[in-house]
Amino acid sequence: MNISKKIVVLGHFGVGKTSLIRRFVENSFSNDYRVSIGVHILKKKVEVSVDETVSLIIWDLEGTDNIAAIRQSYLLGTHGVIYVFDVTRPITFQAIEEDLTALKSKVRNVPMKVVGNKLDMVVEEEVKKVLLENKISFDYLTSAKTGDKVNDLFEQLAKMLTLDAKQI
Amino acid sequence: MLNKFKEEFKKHKLQFISTDLNGIVLETDQTLLPIEKNVDIGTIHPFFFNLSEVLNIEQEKAVFHCIQLGETVEELTVDIEIYRKEDHFLIVIENLTEHYLNYQSLAQSRNETSIDSELVLLKNLELQERERFKNEFIQNFSHELRNPLTNIIALTNILQRSRLTEEQEGILDVLKNATSDLKLMLEDILSIAMIAKGKLALNPSVFNFEQFLEFLRLTYTARAKEKGLDFSISTDSAIPNYLEGDRLRLLQVLTNLCDNAIKYTEKGNVKLQVKLNQKRANTVSLRFSVQDTGLGISTENLDRIFESFEQLGRTEGAGLGLAIVKGLLQLMGSTIAIESTVEEGSHFYFDLKLNFPLHVPEIPNIDNARLKTVRKEKYSVLLVEDNEQVQTSLFKSLIESGEFFIDVVSDGALVMQEIIDSGYDIILMDVNLPNIKGDQLTKVIRSFPFKNIKNIPIVGITANSFEEQLRAYKKAGMNAVLTKPFDELELIKTMRRLLK
Ligand SMILES: Nc1nc2c(ncn2[C@@H]2O[C@H](COP(=O)(O)OP(=O)(O)OP(=O)(O)O)[C@@H](O)[C@H]2O)c(=O)[nH]1
Ligand SMILES: [Mg+2]
Numbered sequence: 001m002n003i004s005k006k007i008v009v010l011g012h013f014g015v016g017k018t019s020l021i022r023r024f025v026e027n028s029f030s031n032d033y034r035v036s037i038g039v040h041i042l043k044k045k046v047e048v049s050v051d052e053t054v055s056l057i058i059w060d061l062e063g064t065d066n067i068a069a070i071r072q073s074y075l076l077g078t079h080g081v082i083y084v085f086d087v088t089r090p091i092t093f094q095a096i097e098e099d100l101t102a103l104k105s106k107v108r109n110v111p112m113k114v115v116g117n118k119l120d121m122v123v124e125e126e127v128k129k130v131l132l133e134n135k136i137s138f139d140y141l142t143s144a145k146t147g148d149k150v151n152d153l154f155e156q157l158a159k160m161l162t163l164d165a166k167q168i
Numbered sequence: 169m170l171n172k173f174k175e176e177f178k179k180h181k182l183q184f185i186s187t188d189l190n191g192i193v194l195e196t197d198q199t200l201l202p203i204e205k206n207v208d209i210g211t212i213h214p215f216f217f218n219l220s221e222v223l224n225i226e227q228e229k230a231v232f233h234c235i236q237l238g239e240t241v242e243e244l245t246v247d248i249e250i251y252r253k254e255d256h257f258l259i260v261i262e263n264l265t266e267h268y269l270n271y272q273s274l275a276q277s278r279n280e281t282s283i284d285s286e287l288v289l290l291k292n293l294e295l296q297e298r299e300r301f302k303n304e305f306i307q308n309f310s311h312e313l314r315n316p317l318t319n320i321i322a323l324t325n326i327l328q329r330s331r332l333t334e335e336q337e338g339i340l341d342v343l344k345n346a347t348s349d350l351k352l353m354l355e356d357i358l359s360i361a362m363i364a365k366g367k368l369a370l371n372p373s374v375f376n377f378e379q380f381l382e383f384l385r386l387t388y389t390a391r392a393k394e395k396g397l398d399f400s401i402s403t404d405s406a407i408p409n410y411l412e413g414d415r416l417r418l419l420q421v422l423t424n425l426c427d428n429a430i431k432y433t434e435k436g437n438v439k440l441q442v443k444l445n446q447k448r449a450n451t452v453s454l455r456f457s458v459q460d461t462g463l464g465i466s467t468e469n470l471d472r473i474f475e476s477f478e479q480l481g482r483t484e485g486a487g488l489g490l491a492i493v494k495g496l497l498q499l500m501g502s503t504i505a506i507e508s509t510v511e512e513g514s515h516f517y518f519d520l521k522l523n524f525p526l527h528v529p530e531i532p533n534i535d536n537a538r539l540k541t542v543r544k545e546k547y548s549v550l551l552v553e554d555n556e557q558v559q560t561s562l563f564k565s566l567i568e569s570g571e572f573f574i575d576v577v578s579d580g581a582l583v584m585q586e587i588i589d590s591g592y593d594i595i596l597m598d599v600n601l602p603n604i605k606g607d608q609l610t611k612v613i614r615s616f617p618f619k620n621i622k623n624i625p626i627v628g629i630t631a632n633s634f635e636e637q638l639r640a641y642k643k644a645g646m647n648a649v650l651t652k653p654f655d656e657l658e659l660i661k662t663m664r665r666l667l668k
Contacts, residue, residue: 089287
């Protein structure tokens, strides 16, 4: 059985959305920053169990510090959301609560993963402490550069999506 | 003009596609994407994947802006409109690559600038945090040092009054010098930390400028002589005799500069010069300069010499003097300038604006000799202090002066009873008592209904030297507050003043 699921990846600009996707899809990384505009869509098949694959249709959105301003059409029919912030730039996670609330009102009832990226640039324990102090909960801390937890992130989400599909 | 516009318009090429509700292409042209009939449009580009599901629940039309169909923006970036009809989809793709390329380069520079300034801000915050931590640490640390130092000074003074052999006296002299050096250094460190934290306030008053310079001349002529140097002061007769400013801080600046000059000069002379730049209604601008014929400072070191703690290790022995000078002058609205040539000497100078009084004021002469006059009557003192060392040394020096009877209480809670029972002429109180804080205690005393209790003079003793704290203590009702380490003479003088 081959099903396909649409996920959108969003968050502030420069947090590494494109890099995470590129790491997952092509297993490559670049230090250069090429700002994304609008949306770029990629596809990748993920094996969720021995005889089951799912095609992830990944929408790489233009970064924004204003979730409310995201074009509604990009979110149409999405099955999952990845919200990325940058652990080295507090401005990208300071208002995360409001961002996620705004987001949940735009895409209802779909699984959402919160990801702190660029873990390679910091000491994990310290970042965890800071995030805890600021009461910021997250699902993954990743590094697009080293690839740390990137596959886990997408594969876990893919599994959740297929489970969801079965339950319906 | 119109032609150009038409050209532009023509470039916005459109492709029309129709598919059935499963996304199988019914009809299409090939303007932008090479699409054939009967293929699943989802295989052409992932954007079209699951088209039916995307639009299933939605209304009959959806517009998608800025969809990047190629690998990069340059390749093909479009707007897509999808209409949902009864039994098919109608898709219109408009090529807006050029338009979006412009937008991309705009967004590129906007985002880069924004992230850059974010990082600068972060860096600054980090620096500030480090600076704050450092100053806090230093300040706490020097406070800790003050208590034992106060004891040493007090006990040394007591020792000096006992009968000593000549050799012992010599040793004691060395001890006294060493402790007073230590006290000065401690004050330097605290000054820096306080300047850095913006906690140091200026305390301007009218002072005799002639005497001020005379004091410097006496001090440094002697000191220069020890090293075989000449020290001279030249001044301008047009400078008013009395000036208004923070005499102590100005003294601190000039002594630091002169100390340094003498320290780094092996032969030749050190000159302190004060010149009048300008005189207005009641302000003068003065140029102070300290010039030596010493080692000099190399260009690459010039920037560094004014920096504080970090530099301690590198510019060996230079200490904190110049950092203090810089900080204090900043506080007084001035900046230090320096010209220096290696092996020839250095020239430090700054301009300072000071007020001067139009009428010569009466300034009381502080006369140490008066301290020696023994009084007839004795006063009773309540000493409230929990630290035994401080207790002993204060007790001893007060007894030695022969003017006081002393009772000691170490627990703040017992103080009230003691005061009511015995009645005292003056209370000496450590602000940091265990159970109750000295300032709270003072408030309680001040609110008492009986005059003889309510009005007892209270002298606070504290290791805290924050201006605002000191003010708060006074506001609580303390008549005076002494900051550790203080000299016993200072204490006795203060007590006498309050007992008058
Ligand atoms: N060290 C490190 N750098 C990263 C990582 N992820 C991304 N970067 C860098 O961060 C910059 C931005 O990465 P992008 O992936 O373009 O960020 P984005 O979120 O897609 O940015 P927008 O498209 O503008 O929203 C690039 O210079 C990347 O090389 C990471 O995990 N570690
Ligand atoms: Mg991107």
